[in-house]
Amino acid sequence: MYRAKDLGKNRYEFYSAWMNGHSARSLALESGLRRAIERNELALHYQAKVDSHNGRIAGMEALVRWRHPELGLVPPDQFIPLAEETGLIVPLSRWVLNEACRQHAEWVNAGFPPVRIAVNLSARQFVEDGLCEEVFATLALHGLDARLLELEITESMVMANTERTFEALARLRSSGIRIAIDDFGVGYSSLSQLKQFPVDVIKIDRSFIRDIPGDPSDAAITDAIIAMSKRLKVITVAEGVETPHQWHFLREHGCDEIQGYYFCKPLEAQAFLAYALKNMEETAPA
Ligand code: C2E
Ligand code: MG
Ligand code: MG
Ligand code: MG
Helix, strand or coil: CCCHHHHCCCHHHHHHHHHCCCCHHHHHHHHHHHHHCCCCCEEEEEEEEEECCCCCEEEEEEEEEEEECCCEEECHHHCHHHHHHHCCHHHHHHHHHHHHHHHHHHHHHCCCCCCEEEEECCCHHHHCCCHHHHHHHHHHHHCCCHHHEEEEEEHHHHHHCCHHHHHHHHHHHHCCCEEEEEEECCCCCCHHHHHHCCCCEEEECHHHHCCCCCCHHHHHHHHHHHHHHHHCCCEEEECCCCCHHHHHHHHHCCCCEECCCCCCCCECHHHHHHHHHHHHHHHCCC
């Protein structure tokens, strides 16, 4: 629960936020978010991506959560947009990248299989100077191989396609980092843009996966995205896979990797490590 005093002393701020359609909750979140990083309230959860053929762990995605002292675990959809509006996304993203690399390097050093870790980027980060330098410095700091890092961007960033974004992605990619397009199919990127774009992975949006194999349109779209990706030599990942039927459909249509609750929910670091070790044991070749 939040109390009136958490909303800030300034009533005007509250009313203007209200008039702008912001809720009191988002106002409380905004003021808290400024301190969340310093107070160590952010945490990463990890979700596996598995090889669609054998279920073996092929990678993982780091997903940020906020352990709010009063509101409990706040999902990113409730504070990432706010962080983007306020510019707090920059320090927040820096924390996420560092923590993901730190954790992964620790796991690799402890004998964890060297699979990719994916981190979500925000459009705002391409506006700031020094994104590439920051990424390279973070990898170096933790001694993590660039080939173990994947950066997820959304279609709107592809659309923006400014010279700057394009160059930054090309530079990151030439160091061995993989670039993935997240939530593919719901944005407005055109196929011609995709062709020009330096991208390694396409993540098919969950909205297409939800009703396969039953829904003929979604099945056709998913099939077409996979076929197109193959021609472009791009790896496909299906998001939001919750049933064996979805998995089987995707596997039969040539989708490379599967991400979703059916195999693995986003887990805290400890629980994820346990999942990964068990997965390795169960799927080890005889
Ligand atoms: P996303 O990058 O597309 O991440 C996938 C989201 O789908 C995650 O939600 C994940 O928990 C959820 N998901 C995975 N499998 C399933 C499934 O089988 N069924 C259903 N219903 N959902 C599934 P989450 O963690 O709430 O993250 C939401 C979004 O917030 C992410 O979407 C991403 O756009 C953003 N986000 C998360 N972490 C970060 C971050 O560190 N930085 C930035 N800039 N954005 C982030
Ligand atoms: Mg993502
Ligand atoms: Mg996604
Ligand atoms: Mg999403």
